[in-house]
Structures are given as structure tokens and as C-alpha cells.
Amino acid sequence: GAGVSQSPRYKVAKRGQDVALRCDPISGHVSLFWYQQALGQGPEFLTYFQNEAQLDKSGLPSDRFFAERPEGSVSTLKIQRTQQEDSAVYLCASSLTSGGSNEQFFGPGTRLTVL
């Protein structure tokens, strides 16, 4: 398939554990976004990449959250020392570029549950 893929789809972590969430964007898409979505809420912005450059990380809730996209394609969102409040669906989206009418294509998300 040519869509955005994310893995794992579901992750259960014990409080204090580190987790890594992977996103494979659509090939050729320059822009990549990470969002956090709580139940019944809209996606909340976490961070934004243009190619390999992380242009905005203002939405990352704490220094336990870290994201990278070293080769301008696959991206990883890492959460260290997970807490219960980190439980949410983490959505990755890519777009051809960041301007114009270019819509975001979303992956299926990773549902993280921290016990």
C-alpha cells in the first residue's frame, strides 16, 4: 500500500518503561507531523519535520518526548520513562509539502496504554 503506516498498532507499557513508535510516511512526502489524540478529543500537535529537519517541537509535552527523522523518511517518536498520562493514540501524518492545498495523510495510529 502507498499510505502512511505506523507500528506497532498497539503498545502496552509499564510505567517507567521507554517506548519507540515508528512512522513510515508516503514516499516523497516532505512534511511529517506527529499528533497525540486523547479519547473524544481532536489531534494535538506534537512536532513537525520538513525532510530531516525538525522545524517545530513546541507541542512535545515534556523532555521525556523525543522525535527524529534522520534520513528524511521514516520517523520515530520516543517516550522515555512513560507515565499514565502518556496513554493516548499517537498519529503520524505526512504531506507532499507544508503549503497550499496539500492535505495531510494520516496513519492508523499507535494506541499506547501505560499501566
Place this chain on the structure above:
Amino acid sequence: GQNIDQPTEMTATEGAIVQINCTYQTSGFNGLFWYQQHAGEAPTFLSYNVLDGLEEKGRFSSFLSRSKGYSYLLLKELQMKDSASYLCAVRDRSYIPTFGRGTSLIVHP
């Protein structure tokens, strides 16, 4: 920052028309998007407005008034499968879309 407001929930009857409103406050408006999200699934793109007026696409239309900070999504000939959350997203000069909390639409027979 941005402030986006949309109703939490709406109900409508199959075959009817429903209008979902979105109001926003932003500095440097650079486009407004509507997405549909079924429960447990990813958001999918519906429409994009950057100039004032109505954009029509099949059963769905979206309207924008930049001076009023207002948009609506109009769904015609409602079907049961239209039951979903509808997300309004506003992009500012940072090129990062900010999403509202979504409007849960329930279509009943």
C-alpha cells in the same frame, strides 16, 4: 496560538442535511481543512478552503468567511455511514494545522 471552536455533538436523520460550524481565532490565517474520522480510525481529508466562499464536492460542501473567522461543513443526503467525528483544522503562517476537538455526528434512521 489558535482557538478553534466546534460543537461537541450533533444528531441528524438519514437523508437530511446537516451543517457543522467551526469558528476560529488565529494570527496569519493560511487555510482551513475539514477531516472525517470514524471511531478507531485515522482522519481522512474532506475539504480545503483558503479563500472566502463555498467549495462543493459531491454531497459535502465547505464554506469559509475569513473576516468572521468562520467555516461550516455541509453534508447533504445523509447516510448512516456519515456517522463519525468531523474535525476542523486551521493552518497559520507556521504551516502547522491545529485541530479543533471535533464534532461527533450521529445519523439515525
